[in-house]
Amino acid sequence: MIYLDHAAATPLSDKALKAMTPYFSDKFFNPSAAYLPAVETRRDYEDAKDRIAHVIGAKGVDLVMTSGATESINLAFSVLAPNAEVLISAVEHASVFENAKRAANYKEIAVDANGRVKLEDLRAKLTPNTQFISICLVSSELGTIQPISDISRIIAEERERRAFAGEKTPLYFHCDASQGLGLLEVKVNRLGVDLLTLNAAKVYGPKGIGALYVGHNVKINPLTVGGGQEMGLRSGTENVAATIAFATAIEEAEKHISFERKRLINLKNRFVKELKDLPNIKFLGNPKFQLQSFLPICLPGLDAERLIFALEDRGVYLSTGAACAASKGIKSRTLSAIGLSDEEIAGSLRISMGKLNDEESIIEAARHIREVVAAEINRLAK
């Protein structure tokens, strides 16, 4: 198996599995119970939250643990007043897009040919009524890293203007950092965000656990009420085991961040070298602003779905784009937004590398891609 879909899912790290396992058996207690072993389980849970928060330069109490990125994103949107004006980028995940659609009034900020948010378009669309801006750290289809700090400077200017003018309309900045965590340095203060979505499943943690960082003075509204866990912001018995695993996985990624980045750049360069002579191939995005693990490519005139199934027969696994969108055959909004034609979109593949890849597997994968593409071109020529 050669797995090239790390942006869709990552295997759980061995360390994380080992760390979480005791919380299924010996330490299975309900962290809200009063007796000592349960109190110890709660302490481990709070400690894990602190460890996760530390990676993004925050404290455990700033995090609301959720069942994953989608819930975090929905919870971030809970700050919206009815009819609030919302801005999102044109390359957001379906979850941000669907939440924006639910808001009465939203606009998309245009991106350039590499999928980067156009700051001048943000300035043009940011009005005195804008209350919420949601922009991903890294586009999940292109791997494009967004200029979050630049965006937050523009937002800060608008906030200053409002304060000076005595305007009371709040302005919140949410960043979906589902992709990029563990490969980029993500510090809430440096990014200047009010709300940040974290996802364990993309960083070698388990599925079913995520977090929302909530800045001071930001008031989110719970999606679920009940026992009052997570300071009343997210009721339900805490998922201790998964939180411990998340903390372990994210710390492990953080520890090897520069090593892994270098390793992935080398793999990517090698991959590009092996593929660059394919007829009409386009490498999407600009490597300068692209996560090291991403290599989205476009083979105009070919059918990416056919390529994916031909590669599947050879044990090479990759996607056309976000798994959830791909499964429904929805045309990629992201690829439209960067100006690709329908033919180009139909021929686009997302390669996303990670821990399961080494140089040998990349060379092998590239060979399979070349062979499959050659066969497909032959078939079409007949």
Place this chain on the structure above:
Amino acid sequence: MIYLDHAAATPLSDKALKAMTPYFSDKFFNPSAAYLPAVETRRDYEDAKDRIAHVIGAKGVDLVMTSGATESINLAFSVLAPNAEVLISAVEHASVFENAKRAANYKEIAVDANGRVKLEDLRAKLTPNTQFISICLVSSELGTIQPISDISRIIAEERERRAFAGEKTPLYFHCDASQGLGLLEVKVNRLGVDLLTLNAAKVYGPKGIGALYVGHNVKINPLTVGGGQEMGLRSGTENVAATIAFATAIEEAEKHISFERKRLINLKNRFVKELKDLPNIKFLGNPKFQLQSFLPICLPGLDAERLIFALEDRGVYLSTGAACAASKGIKSRTLSAIGLSDEEIAGSLRISMGKLNDEESIIEAARHIREVVAAEINRLAK
């Protein structure tokens, strides 16, 4: 350790852990991806949903998987139109209570001294405008089994009356079966419910996974939007591993249901025999309508919290009531509802037995309770 708090949390069954582990590593794929191993993971996931559903006499497509009972309950309440009239029993979990409170207009149905819903009070409070009734299968503090089928008959009569009168107001019946699953036979048709909340964590499955059964013709509204998973009713990457574990745990419980019930009845009888001579002890609830695992007791004049800490020192772990309420020092609504005085409530303990108990541990626990109670009575007498 003698653990007597199975109603708060249960350890993960070995079988369930074994069944889930491959989905962290070899089968970690995103079930929405198109390639074969991911498709197989999706098949296993759908199969696990079918297995869970089968236990309650339903099909996998009738289930929406959630992050636990609290989310399921909140999702059940999503059927409510604004200002809908809601009825709940007086012995519901905080999650049902808090959701009812959010609805503009709710009433509590009274219970008898054993914590059983009074059917005549249900009849009295059920009006032509009632849209939603939520009653637990088993009270989480008393273990009292509610007469769900009788309640659903009354609801069916009202529905018939409405149909005959040409009234269009819908009437939904939700049952929180968090407690009782794995010890009671729970079949949606026999119970006559429209919505049923299931929780893995109380039945030796993992925390962080639950389900909502949604009857045909019942339209729930998603709490989270995004990738459109769970038929668009609950977006977010599926928690495959936890769902597989849930299926394994619930099947295991189902297989041993009559054996485990007999075993628990014997343990309970033994426990009662060992405790019955404690001064002024009251066994709460009526064993005829009580889950075999529950033994709630009341020791008027004593401070249950002090007893719990004294028992903790001896390695005996139990609670005063629901863990999430206990941690906040909230006076039990359930115990008030059955007419206990404040003094009686302050002296109440919830013993909940399960797999971690055998006869020896029960005899030992009873001895510790007797000694701790005697010491406390002595202390107070001085």
